Amino acid sequence: MFEIFASLKLALDLMANGNAEFVRVVALSLELSLAAAVLGSAIGLPLGAIVAIGRFPGRRSLIVALNALLGLPSVVVGLVVYLMLSRAGPLGSWGLLFTPGAIVIAQTVLVIPIVAALARQVVEDAWNEYAEQLRSLGVGTGRAVRTLLWDTRFSLLTVALAGFGRAASEVGAVMIVGGNIDGVTRVMTTAIALETSKGDLPLALALGIVLILVVLAVNAGAYAIREWSAIRHG
Amino acid sequence: MAERPAALLRARDLTVVLGGVTVLDRLSLEILPGLRTVVLGANGAGKSVTLRALHGLVPPASGTVEWQGGRAPRQAMVFQRPVMLRRSALANVAYGLAVNGVDGEARDRRARAAIAKVGLEAIAHRPARVLSGGEQQRLALARAWALEPAILFLDEPTASLDPGAAGEVERIVAAIAAEGKRIVMTTHNLGQARRLADEIVFIHQGRVAEQTPADRFFAEPQSQHARAFLKGELPWT
Numbered sequence: 001m002f003e004i005f006a007s008l009k010l011a012l013d014l015m016a017n018g019n020a021e022f023v024r025v026v027a028l029s030l031e032l033s034l035a036a037a038v039l040g041s042a043i044g045l046p047l048g049a050i051v052a053i054g055r056f057p058g059r060r061s062l063i064v065a066l067n068a069l070l071g072l073p074s075v076v077v078g079l080v081v082y083l084m085l086s087r088a089g090p091l092g093s094w095g096l097l098f099t100p101g102a103i104v105i106a107q108t109v110l111v112i113p114i115v116a117a118l119a120r121q122v123v124e125d126a127w128n129e130y131a132e133q134l135r136s137l138g139v140g141t142g143r144a145v146r147t148l149l150w151d152t153r154f155s156l157l158t159v160a161l162a163g164f165g166r167a168a169s170e171v172g173a174v175m176i177v178g179g180n181i182d183g184v185t186r187v188m189t190t191a192i193a194l195e196t197s198k199g200d201l202p203l204a205l206a207l208g209i210v211l212i213l214v215v216l217a218v219n220a221g222a223y224a225i226r227e228w229s230a231i232r233h234g
Numbered sequence: 235m236a237e238r239p240a241a242l243l244r245a246r247d248l249t250v251v252l253g254g255v256t257v258l259d260r261l262s263l264e265i266l267p268g269l270r271t272v273v274l275g276a277n278g279a280g281k282s283v284t285l286r287a288l289h290g291l292v293p294p295a296s297g298t299v300e301w302q303g304g305r306a307p308r309q310a311m312v313f314q315r316p317v318m319l320r321r322s323a324l325a326n327v328a329y330g331l332a333v334n335g336v337d338g339e340a341r342d343r344r345a346r347a348a349i350a351k352v353g354l355e356a357i358a359h360r361p362a363r364v365l366s367g368g369e370q371q372r373l374a375l376a377r378a379w380a381l382e383p384a385i386l387f388l389d390e391p392t393a394s395l396d397p398g399a400a401g402e403v404e405r406i407v408a409a410i411a412a413e414g415k416r417i418v419m420t421t422h423n424l425g426q427a428r429r430l431a432d433e434i435v436f437i438h439q440g441r442v443a444e445q446t447p448a449d450r451f452f453a454e455p456q457s458q459h460a461r462a463f464l465k466g467e468l469p470w471t
Contacts, residue, residue: 132291
């Protein structure tokens with residue numbers, strides 16, 4: 001118990017003093033996770049909406065594939081992205097392996113299924129309410145997708161935040177494709193894993209606390225947005 | 235037969251099956267121009283499905299819906315529960331116009347005019363989904379009216395409203411009809427049917443039991459089912 005409190009004290013000192021390495025890791029982590037959340041949402045939200053209201057061949061297979069991707073271990077995603085980006089891989093010429101770009105790609109791949117699955121549920125619920133009215137007005141599938149994405153925008157923002165949370169808390173895939181290189185691809189989760197195994201608990205703990213605070217803030221933000229939109233827009 | 239106007243809409247032997255249940259059973263119906271038609275019938279008789287089938291929202295298992303001239307005119311439908319998009323009242327009306335190819339200044343002008351005609355100018359910029367039920371239904375009427383439909387279907391538009399709001403909706407429906415738009419409406423409210431209908435279509439078990447001018451229908455219904463319906467319903471109107 002004593003060690004935990006001692007570590008906690010050191011961790012709080014570290015956070016209060018804004019140690020340069022600590023700040024760099026936190027900043028990189030947030031930056032990459034935000035990029036992955038934006039990219040993953042840009043792909044996942046329309047994908048979810050199309051699956052929700054489109055009627056096309058292969059729709060069921062796509063739903064099964066998306067649901068299966070939800071349960072995919074992230075290390076496997078990391079491995080696949082690693083193979084794609086490695087020198088001998090099909091995307092090897094991009095030279096992205098062990099760069100922040102590789103991390104964003106892996107995180108994006110992990111974010112897409114979550115965002116698409118949650119968006120599909122949100123949009124499908126809205127479609128159940130809207131379908132007759134929109135069809136009565138003569139709205140086609142393309143416009144219906146756009147209309148529903150816009151009309152569920154507040155719920156979808158919380159979906160995107162869930163994607164951000166997924167990206168920020170990811171460790172396995174990020175470790176594989178990023179390499180946890182100090183100052184280049186070391187992010188909060190990989191730093192925690194490393195510092196813990198090295199026995200440097202204060203830094204690991206400090207990063208862990210920041211990670212928890214980030215996730216808390218994201219969820220509080222999502223909740224606030226939902227409440228506000230319900231009052232403002234019904 | 236020579237002086238009889240051509241039907242705007244003719245349904246022949248419409249059969250609609252939903253979830254294994256035959257809801258419309260070879261229903262045939264002619265909608266002549268220039269009248270206000272109220273569709274009556276007991277719960278589950280198939281009134282709403284009739285409107286949806288005529289409007290093209292429910293595909294018939296068999297039978298046809300033929301429009302005058304072979305092509306469906308611009309049409310609109312107002313539902314029991316109005317579906318409002320998460321945007322302003324005015325933007326909801328503009329949306330319907332945009333979908334139907336009205337753009338720019340004309341869209342804005344027609345949307346504002348429709349909002350004014352239903353008396354919602356003061357709240358045109360409020361988010362539509364926080365309006366009251368009555369205001370939302372008037373907005374739904376404005377959205378339909380702005381499209382200048384040749385025919386307007388209304389499925390129990392006042393069923394969820396208090397009497398005051400229902401009266402407003404009736405006044406607007408009468409105004410739309412006065413512009414020459416064809417009105418086809420269902421209701422459970424016989425008083426409302428008397429006030430609005432030129433003719434009554436009475437549906438029983440998915441078929442048209444009778445189609446009669448309104449005054450005659452309420453004086454002496456032609457079908458046995460309608461007589462029973464009126465007897466059962468009248469004490470509560």
